[in-house]
Amino acid sequence: MTTPYRRRLFWPLLLAGVVGHSHGAAVPGGGIAGDRPGANAVLGRSAGDAAVSPEDALAERPAFRTAMFVAPANAPLRLAAAGGNPGPIAVFYPDIGEPYRSVFSKIIEGIEERARSRVTSYAVGNNFNTQEVAGELKRQEVRVVIALGRNGLKAASGLDKEFGVVAGGVVSVPEAELKTSAVLSLAPDPALLFARLKSVSPRIQRVFVVYDPRQNGWLVKLARDAARAQGLELVAQEAGDLKVALGIYQNFFAAADPRRDALWLPQDSATVDESTVLPLVLQESWNKGLTVFSSSVAHVKRGVLFALYPNNLELGRNLAASALGVATGSTAPRAILPLRDVHTAFNTRTSSHLGLGLSPSLLQGFDLLFPEQ
Amino acid sequence: MKKMRRMAGVVAWGWAVAALSQTAMEEEDLALAYGDKSFVSIATGTRQLLRKAPSTSTVITAEDIAAMGASTLSEVLETVPGLHVSRNTLQNSYTPTYGMRGILTDTSPHVLMMMNGVPRTSVYLGNPDEQRVELPVENVARIEIIRGPGSAIYGADAFAGTINVITKTAGDINGTSTGLxxxxFNTWDTWLQHGSKSGEMEISAFIKLGTTDGQRRTVRADFQSGLDAAVGTTASRAPGPVNLGYDSIDGQVDVGYNKLRLRAGYTLRDNLGTGVGIGGALDPAGRVRSERFTGDLSWTDPAFARDFGLTLQAAYMQLANRITTPLRVFPAGASFVAQGGSAFPSGMIGAPDKWERQLRLSAAGVYTGFSDHRLRLGFGHDETEIYKxxxxxxxxxxxxAPTALAGGLTPVSGADLFLAPHRRHVDYLYVQDEWSFARDWTLTGGLRYDRYSDFGGTTNPRLALVWEARHDLTAKLMYGTAFRAPSFIEQYATGNPIALGNPALAPEKIQTFEGSFTWQARHDLQTTLSLFRHRISDxxxxxxxxxxxxxRQNGSGGEFELVWDATTAVRLIGHYAYQKNIDQTTKHDAGFAPHHHLYARADWRFAAGWAVSGQLNYVADRNRPFGDTRPQIPDYTSVDFTLRTDQAKHGWDFSASIRNAFDADIREPSKLSSGITFDLPMPRRSFWLQARYSL
Structure with a gap:
């Protein structure tokens, strides 16, 4: 059998692959995943963990409402009728350069490990023709597509309703392209963030977050429950842009109590940015001895105490499990799910400054430590 | 028609902009979770190593190496602040020498080079390699370079600095790839690399084969040229090309299982040309073979007991340096009759061979049971020996004067032999405490005692005070001493009455004060200033x-470093280093090393999957040592360019480089006594192409 990967041995395609273009719909472009022999489908963890129901999620994002429900609403029923054999899985991923390409290749590795059925990957580049690919998928009897990244999701949104779609590798979901049964977001689960916070700084009682409801309303809803479960009080303040957010941060630092308050920086382009908010947050939190944690791993290198970031392999496995669920009809509820497959990055310099005095065994459990030297 | 073309242009432009903005949006999204491009490889890579002690250090990653278009360790190390790579001036063999902070001598025994923490030092000259072993970088995960003394942790030769080369493990490779x-200079290299994990077992392997003719720049005058002029002979091969060809094999295997790790390495350099010749006279005939086996077994348990982590290691090394085609110390026709010696119509020929082996046993522990203290302690035993x-x-x-032996080329022994076998044992013990005595203040104190079977004991302390002054500023003040053990040549050389070994030698010593400031000036700009002052004795x-x-030698200077992520697609790295070292006996500049060293590199990801890098290296103001009246060694500026595709996890990736693009005449200093009047010529402009395929 000629796999997408083997096809790249031909020089013209090889060169095309190198310059980052897909050659038409029928040619899977990136070749970062190959075929796998068929086997039984394995279902992953319950997709209901820490999920927001579509109703909840969309109540705060009205524009999402239509998109969320129209497309795949009856797809799981139809797929269930097809029986327990999940069939092959297709993956749409963005035809993107390194180093981000490695992120997707690792996720696909996880998908292949868990799927145990044939996985065919398609790089979504400029020449990607959804209709042509859809024809090929039908011929291969593919019933479920895993859409990775914005471009993968956009391409999958052009598929017929008969295909089930599971999405991942996105932080937020563009409303026009939300046609999925489940979205495994790259936003770390607040429950895990708060649990980690309690493990490294048990004295914290209150967590502040400034967020844009259009981007993170669904996550903050989860965070409220998660905070309660950890015995934390969540003070979530809305801001639609950086100017408003800056004002809120300044007020927070003026009144915050380092003995019991902490600040959470979500993945939010309206309330957290590298050049204005982060320098202010880092300086003020250092001066006042306040704990700051983040949903963006790069912030840890800059001086935030810790962050959770994706475990790509495990994320891939769970995407495969969700996809198999969709393909066999025992589907997960349509929902946006926060990231639960995480690693921990930790800043020892900040930890010392805060006087946390963590045990080496706890530090050993972290995946990235900063500063490097 | 013209209008249509214009329209087509507009459509194409629009298409390109749309494509770019799509990619940009995708990357923006991913940057929120994984960090920007310069960070994402960290977030998708393997665990960071914990530092051992406060120091002034540089870390070079595999990604940096790819951006430089470097294929040898020397090319990489030239980009390190305060480090200039020069060439051996004892045997004129072009073996790399590492001048750190102005400490640059003929064979560079003042820098400790380690491979995965195990010293590469050969006891013959006390440096990493006597022969021209240009280590390849395909299997290098990262290189950690520490400037300043490190003997309190690492022992001998961590004098001017320490270089630790860390090879790739299964997690770094994760698959199989092959490259060409x-x-x-008719250079060809091919390699195969594999890394995989299965349960708790992980294995990685690397094999590389290579061959090169080496650059062939002309040496205008050599030692024999001077002899010819003095005695009226015409024996010299100068003007003539340097001889730098070789064949190479490099192999590494790394097996990890649970707490155990076994590493094995093999390095072969065969048909090695002799550079400008061991006697400073061009020798196109001589050939050398250097073969090294290494192996180490380590067991690490970070939680061996409560608050106590333990590492045990045994490392072995075997090195054979042999002359496969006898060396023409002086060419056919050389004559020493005027000096009271003989004429050598077939040349003055020699073939010294040596075989060396080392066994290093060590134990190291970290105890964290005391509040605010981190205690590191260790001990070990080394056996090093030139056994044949x-x-x-x-x-x-x-x-x-050189006198012909009656039997022609004959085996020699006794006083005529260059070196008899010798053995050295070392026992050592060290302790270091990292004490966080106040918020944002840490004091590290360390002490190591080494007992050598030949020259006795030496004790070396290290003190470092670190102040995390602000969220964006760290200040360090450091003091330490270090030692360099005399090499076997310096202790035991025979065969040449004007260069006899001295078994009574004591180790060289250095005392260093350092200060360093790291300032995150902006969110995208990090700067570091390091200042040093050292005193060398003995x-x-x-x-x-x-x-x-x-x-005795005194030196001072500093380095200023800068890393600027100018845009999401452009990163600029640069440094300027200054040093001044004065020989206290002559009150003259110590010579050889550059006073000014400027380096800058720009990495630009100009399209998805493509990157171009340019680097500039300015080396200036290299004085001659006392007594050498030749004009100052010429300054140079070299510029390299590398165009590459991203290193793919699967499929092909490519790289093309031009090194020394503007064809600068680069020369590394020779010693006046070598007779190589116009120094050692380095490569002119060169071109390199690389293709790699990953399964």
């Missing part, structure tokens, strides 16, 4: 007939 590189030597030659130096030099601890 072709370049100037042999020499064939057609001359003797025992009568002063420098070993040849004085009269033998090696003696006579020299």
């Amino acid at each position: 590189r072709a370049g100037s 030597t042999a020499e064939r030659k057609n001359f003797t130096l025992l009568f002063g 420098l070993i030099g040849q004085s009269g007939m033998t090696y003696l601890n006579t020299g």
